[in-house]
Amino acid sequence: MDRQTRSLIAHTDHPVEAPLDDSSVDRLLRRALPRGDERVLDLGCGEGAWLLRALHHRPGVTAEGVDVSEEALERARRNAKEARVEERLTLHRTEAASFAAARPFDVVLSVGAAHAFGGLLPTLDAARRHLAPGGVVLAGDAYWEREPSGRARELLGEYEDLAGTVDKVTADGWTPVYAHQSTRHELDDYEWNWTGSLSRWALDNPHHPDSAEALRAADRHREEWLRGYRDSFGFVCLLLRRTVE
Known part of the structure; x- marks a missing residue:
C-alpha cells in the first residue's frame, strides 16, 4: 500500500489531516477569512477538507487546491459536487513546492504539509510567492511541547519548542496575528482516529492484498x-502576515 492511499484511509474519520477538532478548524477559518470573499489557496490540500469548509x-x-494525489483530488471533487461548491473550487495535481499560479491569493493555507517543502520556513517561502499584499498565511506544523527523547527525535526529526x-x-519576516496550539484531546483524538481508521479498514477487508500490511502499519x-x-x-497553527510588504 502506497503512502498516499494509507493516509487517505487513516484520515477517514477525522475532520482534517492534522490534530484539530471541528471547532478549532472553524475558528481558524473565521480568523483567516474575515470578509468572506477571499481567494484561498491550499498547498497540499489532500481531500480539500479546509477548502470545502x-x-x-x-x-x-x-x-x-494543490496536491500530488489524484485519489485525494478525486475525493475533493466528489465532495465539492455533493456540497454544491464545485464551481468555486479549482484543483491542481502537481507538486505544491513547484506550483505556479496566475494570480495571488488573499489566504494561503498549508497545514500539516511542511514535509512536502522540507520544513516550516520553506513552506512559508512557497506561500509568500502566492500571497497578495496584506494577505495571510495559515501554516500548521509540529513543535516540541517538552524535551523529546532520542527515540522521538529519531521518529519525527528536528523541531524547535514553541518559543x-x-x-x-x-x-524570517512574519508576524503572528493569531495561533492555535492543539490540545491534548486533539492530539490524542487524531492519533486514535489515524490508527483506528486504518485498523478498521484492514479488519473489514481481510482478503484485500494490503490488509495485513495496513494492520501492521x-x-x-x-x-x-x-x-x-x-x-x-x-x-x-500560526496565522501570519508579512512584517514588511
Whole structure:
C-alpha cells in the first residue's frame, strides 16, 4: 500500500489531516477569512477538507487546491459536487513546492504539509510567492511541547519548542496575528482516529492484498506514538502576515 492511499484511509474519520477538532478548524477559518470573499489557496490540500469548509461557510470565497494525489483530488471533487461548491473550487495535481499560479491569493493555507517543502520556513517561502499584499498565511506544523527523547527525535526529526518556532518565523519576516496550539484531546483524538481508521479498514477487508500490511502499519504507528513521541509532540497553527510588504 502506497503512502498516499494509507493516509487517505487513516484520515477517514477525522475532520482534517492534522490534530484539530471541528471547532478549532472553524475558528481558524473565521480568523483567516474575515470578509468572506477571499481567494484561498491550499498547498497540499489532500481531500480539500479546509477548502470545502471555507467554501461552505463563506459563499463569496473562491478556492484552489494543490496536491500530488489524484485519489485525494478525486475525493475533493466528489465532495465539492455533493456540497454544491464545485464551481468555486479549482484543483491542481502537481507538486505544491513547484506550483505556479496566475494570480495571488488573499489566504494561503498549508497545514500539516511542511514535509512536502522540507520544513516550516520553506513552506512559508512557497506561500509568500502566492500571497497578495496584506494577505495571510495559515501554516500548521509540529513543535516540541517538552524535551523529546532520542527515540522521538529519531521518529519525527528536528523541531524547535514553541518559543523557538515563533522566533524562527518572526526572524524570517512574519508576524503572528493569531495561533492555535492543539490540545491534548486533539492530539490524542487524531492519533486514535489515524490508527483506528486504518485498523478498521484492514479488519473489514481481510482478503484485500494490503490488509495485513495496513494492520501492521497501524500497530507500528500506535506503538511509536504511545512509546515514542506522545509526551513531547505538539502542533501549532500560526496565522501570519508579512512584517514588511
